[in-house]
Amino acid sequence: MGATGGKVSRDGVRQDRPSLERALRDRVDGEVRFDPGSRAAYATDASNYRQVPIGVVVPHTVEAAVAAIAVCREYDAPVLSRGGGTSLGGQCTNAAVVVDWTKYCHRLVSVDPERRTCVVEPGLVLDELNRQLAPHRLKFGPKPATHNHCSLGGMIGNNSCGASAQAYGKTADNVRRLEVLTYDGTRMWVGPTSDAEYEEIMAAGGRPAELYGGLRELIGRYLGEVRRGYPRIPRRVSGYNLDALLPENGFNVARALVGSENTLVTVVRAELELVPVPPCESMLVLGYDDICAAADDVPRLLAHSEPAQLEALDDRMAQLMREEHAHLESLERFPAGNSWLLVQFTGDTRDEVDAQADALLRALGRDAEDDSVAFSDDPAREHELLKAREAGLGVTARPPDERETWEGWEDSAVPPDRLGDYLRDLKELFTECGYDHPSLYGHFGQGCVHTRIPFELRTAEGVAHFREFLFRAARLVSSYGGSLSGEHGDGQARAELLPVMFGDALVTAMAEVKALFDPGNRMNPGKVVSPLPAAPNRVDENLRLGPRWRPDAPRTRFGYREDGNSFTRAVLRCVGIGNCRTRTGGVMCPSFRATGEEEHSTRGRARLLFEMLGGHTDTPVADGWRSTAVRDALDLCLACKGCKSDCPTGVDMATYKAEFLSHHYARRPRPAAHYSLGWLPLWARFSRVGPGAVNALLRAPVLARVGKRMAGVAAEREAPAFARQSFLQWWRARASVEPLPGDPQAVVLWPDTFSTYFHPAVARSAVKVLEDAGFRVAVPSRPVCCGLTWISTGQLGLAKRVLRHSVRVLRPWIEAGTPVVGLEPSCTAVFRADAPDLMPDDEDVRRLAGQVRTFSEQLVNHAPDGWRPPTVSRAATVQTHCHQHAVLKDDADRELMRRTGLDADVLDAGCCGLAGNFGFERGHYDLSMKIGEQGVLPAVRDTAPGALVLADGFSCRTQIEQGGTGRRALHLAEALALGLDGPLPADHPERAADRPVSAPEPHL
Known part of the structure; x- marks a missing residue:
């Protein structure tokens, strides 16, 4: 280890971690992390495997990454380059220095539209590349299901494919050249090599000549084995691409290195081939009796057409979608059948793509009017159908029947004309091994089959069965002339199985290539192959679970009903898909979008919680609920609940955060913000003593500054003003006769803290509209609260007390089945989701969850026949609250806005960034505003002066007002009430009494 000395680790690697860390910090322009939290966040990928890294380097530039690998070489430390971390074979987890390219090294270096090529850095995400290429009407052809967060470097490492590979081939087919770096520091561009170019390289000498000469000599020795031993199928991804070195394939070193999973070289730049974006698309969906019958028909479809995509899904997957209420709108468009093929055509005109679909139907003897056929030439609808497959x-991953399913045999591939028989044999193997009902779906046009299997990975017997199944499945797919992997690569999951598919001679050839490029076995060691006589890791080593896994089973505050009352099972919901790493669309995950940090993604936090629960002796997070690493990762979680709906497996990080904070601060002083903001409902009630005086104190320059510091509130934030007259004061002064429980027209309006003490015009407006609709409004006579602020700060014992009191107050209405209408989405969501999980045995809480409705739900679904909402014929920019998106859904809101005549532009811009107490807490302001500036705030600024800005959430309205937009947002109830009464001037007391208006609001 140079002059630094060191010690020998269990695997024989000499590592002096402190000296290595210091050297990396001194010499690398980037972020160097050897802390427990970072190491825990990168300890696994989307696979069954887990290996804690030595440390993590996030280079600012490509040159910084090169420098980091040079330092690792001096310290003999293994290296793992990582992209999006969605690999299913374990190739993105290792006891190595992880280089994460995605935060900074994501430039589109150049584009040549004439040659249809571009040069990219490895951290660039596929969808972002295609967005930047859109003005040229070009794109990168392969498109995995993870296209909105997978990186080009990862795609090159895995030789990724996706559904579009039907038309464009694998990543290897679309790579022109690669700039690569070997562990010994050799850096060069590689690609197809003519004889003249080969001679020039050899004449120049040095390490490149050694590599090229070694490859040429090796392919000469193994020429026959390579030509005979590589399956001639569209989806062979397993093993090194030695066939790319054949003379007839142009001795293409770049394509030989694609799919080598960072075991041979590090890719620092790539020149890619591009394809035109087709102007028009159409899609046929064909129904079949079962998935094997669908597979049987694939050869016939391919004989009569050249589809751009040919995808399949089965009845089991459709059943799971229905049980999980996912993609139901897409399923409704599917034709009759129990399994389906989705056939997409592309072309220059709509007539052309329609004609391709018609021709195929005629060849199949079917008709567009058949109940087993659905046709679409609407791109938006087609993309929704494909999303269901994706x-x-x-x-x-997490079926509602509580079985755990795992990867391990998720992407085998066979010749398409043998697919039906292969599926029958595979299903028989499932039955023999006791693995009932795995769903079968995938890229059937290329014979690639996806599945997840209910392996038992917690016991020695279960792991032994897992291992036995993999070898039997490997022999089965090889007997069909297929590939172990048709998409996701080998990693550790298939490395040990490669001799079954290729035979010993070809695997020996691959090991020789490994020894040629990486003789010290420092590049992602243990994956794919190892230099002889070493062997790669076994398929049953380094398991994330396994028979030695002994996690804690802590007593928890929440019930985790959907996870068998187990916090451990809840944490295991995260299987590493990585949708939380998307940059646009949906709500999840705002903190990752702003920081680009794995640790601040939903997945990263789930990884830290998994490590916190223990179970492995080498966990970097060994201090349980007191862990500062977990606390720091959760500190930037906005508790927006976006992951609860947008995560494909339903991870609810907001709940996990509240759980953790409850234990972390048990019998300890809490941060000041937990008392100031967490107890806000109480302070709001005290404000009634003198709201004007309280507001003056909160805004007095010196006192406000001192008060914010003491309260743990961001100095940059302006405290929202308390209303001069609260909603409850207005309600009592109104002296109206309230309905009694049991009145069929009665509704209880929930007086949440925000609509009561800060923006009472929202609640007054709701009363006006509900009464206009024929409802008789009641309001609780005693103070009530949903406990939201105590839940979000982890003060769960107090939250339960608050909820019990509120339920007692509501009991007569609960017993009568009276609807309870909520106005603040976050408070309403508490009753729908948090309260039943926090108090799972309280029957009144469960009843209340079924009686709580949003304002729009009450009006759209339960208003008396004949009532019509007021007309508000205006354009409106609408920000949906995150909890509304995640828990309540906004279907009723959209319908109500449609009925009122609002031309609503409902933003798909993510979280506003304030998120309750988060944006007010000291240390969060910059991140809060950065999140807001990524979508919501610019959209509001771009709203036409005559249009409305609508936001039902108090946090959203506050962020819009304090975000330099010059606009004030209205609650939908306010907009409807204004529609009833006609225009109000901006300084009308009913509006000005609530909060200052920074700019005149347009009149209705």
Whole structure:
């Protein structure tokens, strides 16, 4: 280890971690992390495997990454380059220094539209590349299901494919050249090599000549074995691409290195071939009796057409979607059948793509009017149908029957004309091994089959069966002339199985290639192959679970009903799909979008919680609930609940955060913000003593600054003003006769803290509209609260007390079955989701969960016949609250806005960034505003002066007002009430009394 000395680890690697860390910090322009939290976040990928890294390097530039590998070489430390971390074979987890390219090294270096090529850095995400290429009407052809967060470097490492590979081939087929770096520091561009170019390389000498000469000599020795031993199928991804070195394939070193999973070289730049974006698309969905019958028909479809995509899903997957209420709208468009083929055509005109579909139907003897056929030439609808297929991994990962399913045999591939028989034999193997009902779906046009299997990975017997199944399945697919992997690569999951598929001679050739490029076995060691006589890791080593896994089973505050009352099972919901690493669309995950940090993604936090629960002797997070690493990772979680709906497996990090905070601060002082913001409902009630004086104190320059510091509130934030007259004061002064429980027209309006003490015009407006609709409104006579602020700060014991009191107050209405209408989405969501899980044995809480409705739900679904909402014929920019998106859904809101005549632009811009107490807490302001500036705030600024801005959430309205937009947002109830009464001037007391208006609001 140079002059630094060191010690020998269990695997024989000499590692002096402190000296290695110091050297990396001194010499690398980037972020160097050897802390427990970072190491825990990168300890596994989306596979069954787990290996704790030595440390993590996040280079600022490509050159910084090169420098990091040079330092690792000096310290003999293994290296693992990592992209999106969605690999299913274990190739993205290792006891190595992990280089994460995705945060900074994501440039599109150049584009040549004439040659249809571009040069990219490895951290660039596929969808972002295609977005930047869109002005040229070009794109990168292969498109995995993870296209919105997988990186080009990862795609090159795995030789990724996706559904579009039917038309464009694998990643290897679309790579022109690679700039690569070997562990010994050799850096060069590689690609197809003519004889003249080969001679030039050899004449120049040095390490490149040694590599090229070694490859040429090796392919000469193994020429016959390579030509005979590589399956001639569209989806062979397993093993090194030695066939790319054949003379007839142009001795293409770049394509030989694609799919080598960072075991041979590190890719620092790539020149890619691009394809035109087809102007028009159409899709046929064909129904079949079962998935084997669908597979049987694939050869006939391919004989009569050249589809751009030919995908399949079976009845089991459709059943799971229905049980999980996922992609139901897409399923409704599917034709009759128990399994389906989705056949997409592309072309220059709509007539052309329609004609391709018609021709195929005629060849199949079917008709567009058959109940087993559905046709679409609407791109938006087709993409929704394809999303249902792309959702396969998430839908099948956590079935509602509480079985755990795992990868391990998730992407085998066979010749398409033998697919039906292979599926029958595979299903028979499932039955023999006791693995009932795995879903079968995938890229059937290329013979690639996806599945997740209910392996038992917690016991020695279960792991032994897992191992036995893999070898039997490997022999089965090889007997069909197929491939162990048709998409996801080998990693550790298939490395040991390669001799079954290729035979010993070809695997020996691959080991020789490994020895040529990486004789010290420092590049992602143990994956794919190892230099002889070493062997790669076994398929049953380094398991994330396994018979030695002994996690804690802590007593928890929440019930985790959907996870068998187990926090451990809840944490295991995260299977590493990585949708939380998307940059646009949906809500999840705002903190990752702002930081680009794995540790601040939903997946990263789930990994830390998994490590916190123990179970492995080498866990980097060994201090349980007191862990500062977990606390710091959760500190930037906005508790937006976006993951509860947008995560394919339903991870609810907001609940996990509340659980953790409850234990972390048990019998300890809490941060000041937990008392100031967490107890906000109480302070709001005290404000009634003198709201004007309280507001003056909160805004007095010196006192406010001191008060914020003491309260743990961000100095940059302006405290929202308390209303001069609260909603409850207005309600009592109104002196109206309230309905009694049991009145069929009665509704209880829930007086949440925000609509009561800060924005009472929202609640007053709701009363006006509900009464106009014919409802008789009641309001609880005693103070009530949902406990939201105590839940979000982890003060769960107090939250339960608050909820019990509120339920007692509501009991007569609960017993009568009276609807309870909520106005603040976050409070309403508490009754629907948090309260039943926090108090699972309280029958009144469960009843209340079924009686709580949103304002829009009450009006759209339960208003008396004949009532019509007021007309509000205006354009509106609408920000949906995250809890509304995740828990309540906004279907009724959209319908109500449609009925009122609102031309609503409902933003798909993610979280506003304030998120309750989060954006007010000291240390969060910059991140809060950065999140807001990524979507919501610019959209509001771009809203036309005559249009409305609508946001039902108090946090969203506050962020919009304090975010420099010059606009004030309305609750939908306010917009409808204004529609009833006609225009109000901006300084009307009913509006000005609630909160200051920074700019005049347009009149209705």
